[in-house]
Amino acid sequence: MKALEKRISEEGEALSSNVLKVGSFLNQKIDTAFMFEMGQEIACLYKNEPITKIITIEASGIALALAAAYYMKVPVVFAKKSKTSNVSGEVYRAAIHSFTHNCDYNAVIPKAYLSSDDTVLIVDDFLADGNAVIGLASMIGQAGAALAGAAIGIEKGFQGGGDALRAKGVRVESLAIIEKMEPNKIVYR
Amino acid sequence: MKALEKRISEEGEALSSNVLKVGSFLNQKIDTAFMFEMGQEIACLYKNEPITKIITIEASGIALALAAAYYMKVPVVFAKKSKTSNVSGEVYRAAIHSFTHNCDYNAVIPKAYLSSDDTVLIVDDFLADGNAVIGLASMIGQAGAALAGAAIGIEKGFQGGGDALRAKGVRVESLAIIEKMEPNKIVYR
Numbered sequence: 246m247k248a249l250e251k252r253i254s255e256e257g258e259a260l261s262s263n264v265l266k267v268g269s270f271l272n273q274k275i276d277t278a279f280m281f282e283m284g285q286e287i288a289c290l291y292k293n294e295p296i297t298k299i300i301t302i303e304a305s306g307i308a309l310a311l312a313a314a315y316y317m318k319v320p321v322v323f324a325k326k327s328k329t330s331n332v333s334g335e336v337y338r339a340a341i342h343s344f345t346h347n348c349d350y351n352a353v354i355p356k357a358y359l360s361s362d363d364t365v366l367i368v369d370d371f372l373a374d375g376n377a378v379i380g381l382a383s384m385i386g387q388a389g390a391a392l393a394g395a396a397i398g399i400e401k402g403f404q405g406g407g408d409a410l411r412a413k414g415v416r417v418e419s420l421a422i423i424e425k426m427e428p429n430k431i432v433y434r
Numbered sequence: 435m436k437a438l439e440k441r442i443s444e445e446g447e448a449l450s451s452n453v454l455k456v457g458s459f460l461n462q463k464i465d466t467a468f469m470f471e472m473g474q475e476i477a478c479l480y481k482n483e484p485i486t487k488i489i490t491i492e493a494s495g496i497a498l499a500l501a502a503a504y505y506m507k508v509p510v511v512f513a514k515k516s517k518t519s520n521v522s523g524e525v526y527r528a529a530i531h532s533f534t535h536n537c538d539y540n541a542v543i544p545k546a547y548l549s550s551d552d553t554v555l556i557v558d559d560f561l562a563d564g565n566a567v568i569g570l571a572s573m574i575g576q577a578g579a580a581l582a583g584a585a586i587g588i589e590k591g592f593q594g595g596g597d598a599l600r601a602k603g604v605r606v607e608s609l610a611i612i613e614k615m616e617p618n619k620i621v622y623r
Contacts, residue, residue: 274547275510277503303493314466321464371538
């Protein structure tokens, strides 16, 4: 998606060789109209799949997931990062390592919200080492649901998570794939 | 909003006299079409205010904020709950007590995303004791921005946070206000 590459190049800040800040339009301040353009692009990429549900993980994946869901006319379920007092009953669970926060956490989805009848699209704002997608795919597998693929805003291609998933046969569509980041230069695949 | 009251009565679970679970359509599994109906209602309620930005707090406020922003054609900024490696630079900050999780946390918004030129609407899925709104209003005040009011999905009226804010002159519009919760009965204001 050329418009996303342009936006990353104009507003993104490479805080190091592998941390990219795009909070000005994607994941803290949200450019609403642009977020819906991204959602529409995802809907278009997966228009031939019989998707019944979008799964994402709190917090920054929720906006892109909802924007895609608007065009795909399906519900969104987001995995929560810990068991809280308002998650009751039986849950699917996966341990996920966060690249951004350098810590491990448990992601949970109540069993009532995902079933073997579902064909699921995973949506997230970023894909780095792929751990979030692997964790969400694990929960989809626990439910006996079908995985249609993953739709990502920005994939950091140089971290290899996307290609490792593709090598396992998972369809991964990223609206922008960054091959290399340097202080004043971002190279796209 | 009668449709929301109906939905709460049909699907909500009172886990105790003051914890209401509505994860099946509002804040873990999201009924996408219904979320946009709620967003449209918020846009209608505030249509005469010169709002330039919606502020919410991660994670469960993001979906309703984005749905309202879609109709109001404004950006969304969400406060993050701790300073992470991808929040850089100067921030507005507020300490907030979470009723749901029974803990205190810091909410932060980078200064670049909120300015004295903004007229801000606070959006959140729930309002209980009002601490999240008070914290967000504090950050709006730190920025010198104007506060147009708050738009809430479900207000737990019996916890008093909404009325305390109204008594201070803050406009609070809630799509449903629960006056009383009993195991098999929810009474609306």
